[in-house]
Every structure is written in structure tokens, then in C-alpha cells.
Amino acid sequence: MKTDLIIIGGGPAGMAAALAAYEKGIKDLLILERDKELGGILNQCIHNGFGLHTFKEELTGPEYAVRYMDMVAEKKIPSLLNTMVVDVQGGSPCVVTAMNREQGMFKIEAKAVVLAMGCRERSRGAMNIPGTRPAGVYSAGTAQRYVNIEGRMPGREVVVLGSGDIGLIMARRMTLQGAKVKMVAEIMPYSGGLKRNIVQCLDDFGIPLKLSHTVTQIHGKERVEGVTISKVDDKLNPIPGTEEFVACDTLLLSCGLIPENELSQGAGAQMDDMTSGPVVNAKLETTVQGIFACGNVLHVHDLVDNVSKEAEKAGEFAADYILNGEEDWGEAVRPKIAEKTKCTLPEDRDAGSQLICIGCPVGCLITVNKNEDRTLAITGNTCKKGEAYARNEMTAPVRGVTSIIRVEGGSGRVVPVKTAGEIPKGRIGQCLDEIGAVTVKAPVKAGDVLIQNVAGTSVSVVATGNMPVAICL
Amino acid sequence: MYDVIVIGAGVSGCAVARELSRFKLKTLVLEKESDVCEGTSKANSGIVHAGYDAEPGTLKAKLNVLGNRKMAALSKELDFSYKQNGSIVLCFDEKDRDRLEELKARGEANGVEGLRIIERAELLEKEPNIGDDAVAALYAPTGGIVCPFGITIALAENAFVNGVEFKFGETVTGIQKQEGGYLIQTKQQTFETKVVVNAAGVYADQIHNMVSASKMEITPRKGEYLLYDKNVGNMASHTLFQLPTALGKGVLVSPTVHGNLLTGPTATDIPDKNEKETSREGLGQVTQKAALSLKGIPGRQVITSFAGLRAHITKFERNGAVSGAESKEMSDDFVIEEVPDAAGFIDVAGMESPGLSCAPATGEYVADIIKKILNPEENRDFVSTRKGIINMSLATEKERHEKIKENPAYGKVICRCEMVTEGEILEAIHRPLGATTTDGIKRRTRAGMGRCQSGFCNPRVVEILARELGVDESEIKKSGGDAWYILPFEEER
Numbered sequence: 001m002k003t004d005l006i007i008i009g010g011g012p013a014g015m016a017a018a019l020a021a022y023e024k025g026i027k028d029l030l031i032l033e034r035d036k037e038l039g040g041i042l043n044q045c046i047h048n049g050f051g052l053h054t055f056k057e058e059l060t061g062p063e064y065a066v067r068y069m070d071m072v073a074e075k076k077i078p079s080l081l082n083t084m085v086v087d088v089q090g091g092s093p094c095v096v097t098a099m100n101r102e103q104g105m106f107k108i109e110a111k112a113v114v115l116a117m118g119c120r121e122r123s124r125g126a127m128n129i130p131g132t133r134p135a136g137v138y139s140a141g142t143a144q145r146y147v148n149i150e151g152r153m154p155g156r157e158v159v160v161l162g163s164g165d166i167g168l169i170m171a172r173r174m175t176l177q178g179a180k181v182k183m184v185a186e187i188m189p190y191s192g193g194l195k196r197n198i199v200q201c202l203d204d205f206g207i208p209l210k211l212s213h214t215v216t217q218i219h220g221k222e223r224v225e226g227v228t229i230s231k232v233d234d235k236l237n238p239i240p241g242t243e244e245f246v247a248c249d250t251l252l253l254s255c256g257l258i259p260e261n262e263l264s265q266g267a268g269a270q271m272d273d274m275t276s277g278p279v280v281n282a283k284l285e286t287t288v289q290g291i292f293a294c295g296n297v298l299h300v301h302d303l304v305d306n307v308s309k310e311a312e313k314a315g316e317f318a319a320d321y322i323l324n325g326e327e328d329w330g331e332a333v334r335p336k337i338a339e340k341t342k343c344t345l346p347e348d349r350d351a352g353s354q355l356i357c358i359g360c361p362v363g364c365l366i367t368v369n370k371n372e373d374r375t376l377a378i379t380g381n382t383c384k385k386g387e388a389y390a391r392n393e394m395t396a397p398v399r400g401v402t403s404i405i406r407v408e409g410g411s412g413r414v415v416p417v418k419t420a421g422e423i424p425k426g427r428i429g430q431c432l433d434e435i436g437a438v439t440v441k442a443p444v445k446a447g448d449v450l451i452q453n454v455a456g457t458s459v460s461v462v463a464t465g466n467m468p469v470a471i472c473l
Numbered sequence: 474m475y476d477v478i479v480i481g482a483g484v485s486g487c488a489v490a491r492e493l494s495r496f497k498l499k500t501l502v503l504e505k506e507s508d509v510c511e512g513t514s515k516a517n518s519g520i521v522h523a524g525y526d527a528e529p530g531t532l533k534a535k536l537n538v539l540g541n542r543k544m545a546a547l548s549k550e551l552d553f554s555y556k557q558n559g560s561i562v563l564c565f566d567e568k569d570r571d572r573l574e575e576l577k578a579r580g581e582a583n584g585v586e587g588l589r590i591i592e593r594a595e596l597l598e599k600e601p602n603i604g605d606d607a608v609a610a611l612y613a614p615t616g617g618i619v620c621p622f623g624i625t626i627a628l629a630e631n632a633f634v635n636g637v638e639f640k641f642g643e644t645v646t647g648i649q650k651q652e653g654g655y656l657i658q659t660k661q662q663t664f665e666t667k668v669v670v671n672a673a674g675v676y677a678d679q680i681h682n683m684v685s686a687s688k689m690e691i692t693p694r695k696g697e698y699l700l701y702d703k704n705v706g707n708m709a710s711h712t713l714f715q716l717p718t719a720l721g722k723g724v725l726v727s728p729t730v731h732g733n734l735l736t737g738p739t740a741t742d743i744p745d746k747n748e749k750e751t752s753r754e755g756l757g758q759v760t761q762k763a764a765l766s767l768k769g770i771p772g773r774q775v776i777t778s779f780a781g782l783r784a785h786i787t788k789f790e791r792n793g794a795v796s797g798a799e800s801k802e803m804s805d806d807f808v809i810e811e812v813p814d815a816a817g818f819i820d821v822a823g824m825e826s827p828g829l830s831c832a833p834a835t836g837e838y839v840a841d842i843i844k845k846i847l848n849p850e851e852n853r854d855f856v857s858t859r860k861g862i863i864n865m866s867l868a869t870e871k872e873r874h875e876k877i878k879e880n881p882a883y884g885k886v887i888c889r890c891e892m893v894t895e896g897e898i899l900e901a902i903h904r905p906l907g908a909t910t911t912d913g914i915k916r917r918t919r920a921g922m923g924r925c926q927s928g929f930c931n932p933r934v935v936e937i938l939a940r941e942l943g944v945d946e947s948e949i950k951k952s953g954g955d956a957w958y959i960l961p962f963e964e965e966r
Contacts, residue, residue, distance in 0.1 A: 125777030
């Protein structure tokens with residue numbers, strides 16, 4: 001087999017790279033994806049907060065993925081699903097060796113390759129947390145897959161280690177599905193997540209965030225029975241005497257992501273110790289001829305919007321290389337890495353009058369005072385959203401809800417959903433009970449209304465992803 | 474009525490069972506856990522020792538050298554991973570050279586072949602990353618590495634297809650002598666047998682004490698290990714031991730048969746026979762000591778840590794004398810014998826290091842004892858070979874292609890890190906003594922044993938197990954018991 005361009009990975013990076021290369025005139029291209037559908041990890045990130053830059057609106061992960069999948073489908077860009085790449089070699093041509101059920105082992109020659117394999121989570125072993133080795137220690141992403149893709153619950157009483165956005169989001173997700181999240185522990189003196197996620201994922205549900213704390217021992221012979229939490233000093237070493245036993249049956253780890261570069265290394269690409277990704281030049285080409293890299297395989301991104309943007313460039317550069325041939329490689333350029341979020345909520349915040357806005361990732365601190373005429377004086381917001389949020393929050397707080405609904409006869413078990421608008425905070429429980437009681441029939445398309453007037457509101461629950469009918473082989 | 478009941482499905486018990494299946498004997502293996510290889514056999518160094526450690530004349534010395542010699546042929550016959558990579562005992566101080574010579578002499582007395590003292594220059598040739606302080610070493614070309622799960626599962630499967638029965642989840646609670654044999658009581662039921670083999674690992678003292686007046690005490694000796702990514706598996710090619718010094722026994726650094734790097738173990742005597750916790754201190758100690766042997770082991774390449782228990786006999790009252798580690802006058806040896814005051818009851822106790830290396834010889838040694846008691850007929854239908862599960866990641870492209878064409882399940886990768894396919898997982902479930910837990914799948918196929926430690930494949934393996942075993946996913950366990958992964962539907966919101 002021969003093609004002009006192979007993109008390894010059909011997540012946000014792979015799809016954006018493919019589309020950009022297509023626009024540049026590369027019509028003979030192929031996406032290789034190891035999962036059964038395109039979209040990558042976005043498919044299990046059913047929460048809101050994606051697409052502000054790319055689409056100028058807030059989307060859930062599956063919605064963001066569906067937008068790209070639709071574009072890929074529209075351009076008829078071919079992809080091979082359930083296909084694992086086992087080897088990549090650069091040069092002219094590049095050779096990709098892959099395997100799947102239908103074709104067995106096969107080789108494809110391509111003029112260029114874009115690496116877009118994404119990243120994986122740091123495991124318990126990689127963090128070297130001592131203790132026993134029971135069931136119930138999950139990386140946040142594994143738990144997320146169980147809850148949002150398999151529709152199953154991986155535990156009842158949960159401790160989350162790591163307060164990056166994934167940890168915070170999973171603390172809320174587990175809570176919404178009925179688990180008791182006892183705390184989120186964070187070894188740093190600040191959270192790595194967004195302020196608004198601390199508010200809407202932890203504060204909303206009364207989940208404590210323990211900064212400068214880490215898990216120092218895992219207990220339980222068969223299933224997790226608890227963890228020891230210790231305070232750490234400014235060198236991040238546990239302080240003896242501060243140990244606290246927290247009973248739980250589940251420990252979720254959200255402690256960082258590692259670019260998945262086994263293929264890049266197999267191709268002989270030089271690696272950058274700092275990013276854990278391959279070394280690239282200004283055109284995102286690795287040190288191996290014809291092999292480009294983008295997205296989380298290059299370095300871990302905070303925002304999917306940035307992944308898409310970088311991947312578009314990689315797609316364009318790869319197209320350029322295919323059309324115009326190799327230039328001088330030039331010099332290595334380390335991708336610009338956004339400084340890590342270091343977030344603390346002001347400790348002396350007066351909960352009665354001061355709010356963190358959850359309208360966007362900025363997280364403005366808004367002060368609300370009552371004027372003499374009983375109107376509200378709102379200060380500290382930097383946009384109109386903030387004013388509306390503060391007004392609501394002081395009078396009748398509202399939230400959007402994302403969850404899943406069971407599907408019968410689909411290729412998967414559940415479809416992601418969201419409330420089409422915000423509902424009163426006090427109705428979240430009822431909303432989730434109604435969502436849990438429903439089973440819909442496949443096929444489901446993103447945007448389908450699945451429940452009307454949820455929890456006695458005028459808001460409906462709509463699908464945010466597609467669920468085709470199961471194909472029996 | 475059984476002819477023989479073996480208590481314990483670790484490597485020793487399974488080796489005995491397999492040897493017994495060469496004869497027309499009705500044999501049963503009782504195991505308290507849900508699978509074979511759930512105790513000491515699953516968490517150890519995976520080393521096939523050359524045989525220079527033990528005192529000449531001991532069972533440890535004799536069975537080690539014999540086991541070592543048999544390992545290569547056995548690994549071919551039963552298709553498990555084994556490699557004779559050679560062992561090196563490092564000496565870090567000129568003053569300790571005598572001890573290196575002593576070790577060599579002891580090895581030679583035990584019949585170990587090819588032992589040689591090598592100097593730093595040769596050491597560097599063999600191991601370029603060797604620690605700066607290593608001045609000389611004992612080189613033992615017959616030392617090797619083996620997959621501890623691979624050998625145990627292979628022995629068990631082969632025993633099973635040759636007619637040995639296995640029962641899991643059976644904890645022995647009592648044994649009574651009766652006319653012509655023993656009555657074995659488990660939590661669930663009672664079994665009658667002519668001969669008992671006590672291969673109960675760290676619990677062998679409890680089983681022994683059920684029938685004998687000479688009391689035995691086993692104190693588990695915990696060893697903590699660190700396992701490193703395959704990226705650094707080639708940092709060492711030999712197994713590197715440290716010459717014991719006044720400061721302690723040292724730790725080993727070794728490649729594994731699967732291409733990882735392994736460091737450890739610590740040695741802590743603990744009272745609890747079921748305590749396998751790793752500790753910050755223990756793992757720190759391993760890291761520190763391993764750095765002496767090999768330079769630049771990158772801490773961030775650790776993929777997991779674990780602890781295992783060695784069955785160390787601390788006390789054994791025999792013939793009026795007390796032996797075991799507590800007494801200096803008697804050697805610190807395995808106890809493999811027909812118990813003098815319990816005819817037909819055979820101890821295979823104190824099987825600490827080099828128990829794994831000895832297994833091929835232990836099986837024969839115990840079978841010989843039983844042959845004298847029961848005088849069995851040969852089993853003419855005995856099949857001596859066993860084919861393991863194909864390892865797709867190691868197969869050639871052509872082999873892989875053909876396998877996928879034969880069965881497409883071998884084209885679907887489930888564990889990305891170790892590149893384990895659905896076909897391999899299905900084999901693991903449906904072969905003799907098939908896996909019923911995710912740990913069972915892991916030890917048979919390596920799914921979940923890689924750098925992401927099952928983060929990616931766990932939900933998929935659970936799904937396959939549930940589908941193939943015809944149960945709900947909430948019933949799939951990590952290792953039996955209460956090791957559940959997900960809640961039953963009824964408990965969900």
C-alpha cells in the first residue's frame with residue numbers, strides 16, 4: 001500500500017492535522033486509529049469546557065470530537081479503525097507497519113507521517129506510592145472510561161490524588177454518579193486545575209481540597225480499604241507525624257500525563273527530556289526525515305484548542321514537505337509550553353459576598369454587595385458573563401449538568417448527554433435521577449433531545465455524542 | 474480417596490504435581506487462592522541461581538545445581554521464558570577478595586561449572602554501566618533468569634492435562650491421620666488421601682504442625698522490589714549480585730526475561746504471613762543499594778514496585794535439637810522429607826531462595842520419596858510437552874500475519890504497552906486451568922504488566938473476562954476474594 005500522508009492517531013491532533021493537510025492539497029492520506037472510533041480521549045471527557053478558542057463556544061469533549069469527525073467525514077478522509085501501528089520508519093518513503101483484524105500485519109509507504117498518538121497517565125507504580133497492591137487504584141482516565149464509556153461505577157468511597165483539571169472533574173463525576181468523594185489531595189501548595197473547576201467540581205459538593213498533602217501508603221489486601229494521607233514540607237517530603245488514615249475503597253490518581261512516544265523512539269527520533277516528546281524543528285518535523293509530530297505526543301497540552309492549532313500547523317508543514325520536498329532541517333525549536341496553572345482560591349474570601357466566576361477559565365474574583373436600595377453592586381468581574389453569574393449565584397444559582405444515558409442496541413452502552421441550558425443547582429440530584437432512569441434506543445445523534453423538561457424545568461437533556469446501531473459481525 | 478494431595482499451587486507444589494503425573498496416581502492440588510502462583514512464586518527475583526550460595530552438602534546446594542542444569546531443557550519442553558544470562562557477584566572492596574574466593578570455592582564444591590574471578594576491566598566489558606566501586610567479581614556463566622509465573626503456570630498446566638486435579642479457594646483448616654492416610658479438612662469440604670505433600674509456602678509450618686509433634690515456625694521474610702521500564706532493560710545484561718558485607722546482604726540488579734530491569738529485594742522478617750506492603754524506606758533502600766552495582770538507573774523509569782514473602786524457617790524442633798536460622802549449629806536448609814512421626818506426610822518447607830531455581834529438581838526429589846511409598850505404575854499416556862500462549866509481540870511479522878488470518882482476534886491489540894492481543898487473552902481464559910481474574914490474565918499474557926500498569930487495558934480485559942466467563946463485569950476480580958473492580962448495576966445511580 002502507498003499513500004502520501006499517514007496520520008498516526010485519530011484524536012483531536014490527528015484529525016486536525018489530516019484536515020489541514022487536506023486543505024493544502026494532500027488528498028491521498030490516511031488516519032490510523034487504534035480505537036473503534038475517531039475522537040481519542042475526548043470521547044470520554046463528557047464535561048464542558050472545550051472549544052472556546054476553536055469554535056468560540058463551550059462544548060463538551062464528545063461535541064468537540066464530533067465537529068472534527070463531521071469535517072473528516074465531509075472531506076471523505078479515510079481512516080482505518082481498530083488498527084495498531086507497531087513500527088514507523090522515516091526516510092523517503094516512510095514505512096508504517098500496522099496490524100488489525102481484517103488485514104493482519106501490513107506495511108504502508110508514505111511520503112510523510114504525522115505522529116499524533118497522544119499521551120498516557122502516570123501510574124501508581126511510576127509514582128512509587130508504597131503499600132499493598134489491591135484492586136481499586138485507578139488512574140483518573142481509567143475511572144473516567146468506566147463511568148463515561150462503559151457506564152459502570154468503579155467505587156463507592158473515593159480519594160482523589162492530584163488536583164489538576166482531570167482530578168477535579170473526576171471528583172465531581174464520581175459524586176454525580178453516587179459515590180462519596182472524601183477529598184482531593186494535592187502534593188503542591190496550589191491546585192494545577194482551573195479556579196472554576198475548584199468551585200464547580202469541589203465547592204459545589206463540599207469536597208475538601210487538601211493542598212500540600214499526598215498519599216503515602218495504600219491499604220487493603222484485596223480491594224482498597226483506605227489510604228494514608230500525609231502533609232508534605234516545602235521539598236514535598238512527607239512530614240512524619242502528620243499521617244491521617246482515610247477509609248475509602250477507591251483511589252483515583254490524577255498525577256500527570258506522559259507523551260506516548262514508543263513509536264517515535266522506535267523510529268529513532270531524538271527525544272527532549274524536558275517535554276518527554278520528540279525534538280522538532282520550526283516545522284514540527286522530528287529528527288527523522290518525513291516524520292512530524294503534534295499534540296500531546298509532542299508535549300502535554302492543557303487545552304484541546306491548542307492541540308488542534310498545533311496539529312493544523314503540523315498538517316500544513318507535512319503537506320508542504322510532500323509537495324515541495326525537504327529543506328534544510330534547521331535548528332531544534334522547543335514548542336512553547338504554557339506555564340502550568342498554579343491555582344489557589346483566596347483563603348480570606350468572604351463566602352457570603354465574594355465569588356469565583358465559573359463563566360470561563362479566567363475565574364475572576366467577584367465581590368457582591370447589597371446597595372441601600374437592595375440592588376446588587378457587582379465588582380471585580382471583567383465581562384458581562386461575570387455579572388450574570390454573580391447575580392444568579394446570589395439569588396438562584398444555576399449549573400449545567402453533563403452525564404450519560406444508557407443506550408439499547410448501540411455499538412456502545414451509553415451516550416454522553418448534557419442539559420441544553422442551566423438548571424437550578426438544587427435540582428441537579430433530581431436531574432441525574434431522571435437521567436439514570438432513562439434508556440434510549442440506538443441510533444442516537446449528537447443534538448438529539450433525549451429528555452424534555454428535566455427535573456421540572458423547561459430545559460431538555462440532549463445527546464452530545466453519536467451512538468450508532470451495533471453491527472453484529 | 475486420592476493417592477496424593479499436594480497443598481499449595483506455587484512453583485514447588487506444581488513441580489511435584491507434574492512429576493507425579495508421570496505415574497498412575499490420583500493426585501489433587503489444593504490451593505487457597507483463586508489461581509496457581511499466588512504466593513511466594515509470584516513475587517521474587519525470577520533468578521535461576523548458579524548454586525554457589527548454599528553450604529556444600531545441603532539440599533539447597535544439591536537441588537539448586539541440579540535444578541539449574543535441568544532448567545533449559547524444561548523451559549523448552551514446557552515453553553516458558555528462560556535465559557542463561559550469567560550471574561556476576563560484585564566485590565566493592567579489595568579487602569573482600571577472600572570472600573569472593575570463598576564463594577568460588579563453595580560453588581565449585583557444589584559442582585557449579587565455569588566459575589571465574591574477573592577483574593574490573595573485564596567487568597566493564599561485560600557491563601559498561603557497572604558501579605565505580607566494583608573492583609572484581611565472581612562470574613557464574615550458568616546463572617540465569619526465568620519467568621516465575623511462566624514456569625509455575627507451565628508446570629501446573631502440564632500436570633493438569635496429564636490428569637492432576639486442581640481445586641482453588643480451598644484453605645486447609647485441619648489434617649487428621651487415619652488408617653492408610655490422611656483426612657484433609659478445608660473450609661468447604663473433606664478429602665481423603667494416602668499421601669500428603671506440604672508445599673504451602675509461608676504457611677507450611679501451620680500445615681506441618683497439624684500432623685507432627687516436632688514444631689516448625691516459618692517467619693516470612695519480606696522483600697521489596699522495583700521494576701523498571703523496558704526502555705532501561707538493557708542497562709544490564711547479567712544478573713548483578715553484591716558480595717555480602719558487614720553492612721548487609723545487598724540487593725540484585727537484573728534484566729528480566731521480558732526485558733525490564735529489576736532491583737531488590739530488601740529482607741525484613743515480619744510476623745504477618747499475608748502482609749505484602751511496600752514501604753518508602755524499603756524502596757529507598759533498594760534504590761540506594763542498586764546504585765552501587767549499576768550507575769544511572771533512572772528513577773523516573775520505575776513502572777511498579779512490589780513485595781514478596783520468602784518462607785524462612787526460624788525454628789524447627791527435630792530429634793530433640795532445634796534447627797533453623799535461630800541455631801547456628803545446624804544448617805539453614807530446606808526441609809524436604811517424609812515427616813518422621815507422620816508416615817506418608819511429606820514436607821516441602823522453607824522453600825526460600827533458591828527455591829525457584831530448584832523447582833525442576835524438587836519435583837523429582839519429592840516424586841522419588843512418594844514412589845517409594847506408593848510404588849506407582851508408570852503413566853504411559855504422559856505428555857511431557859506443553860505449548861504456551863503465543864507471544865504476538867515477539868513473533869515475526871509473518872507469524873503474526875498468519876496468526877491473524879487464522880483468527881482475527883490476534884489482530885486486536887488490548888494491552889498497548891506489552892502489545893497483547895485479544896487472541897492471547899482468549900487463549901489464557903480458555904486453556905487448561907485458564908485465567909479467571911485480571912491477575913491471572915496478566916501472569917499468563919503480560920496484559921497490564923507494562924508501563925501504564927493496566928490503566929488502558931483494565932476495562933477491556935474485565936469486559937473480555939466477563940463475556941467469556943458469562944458473568945457480569947462486577948464479578949470479575951483482580952485476584953479473587955473481594956478484589957472487585959466495578960459495582961453491580963443495582964448499586965448505581
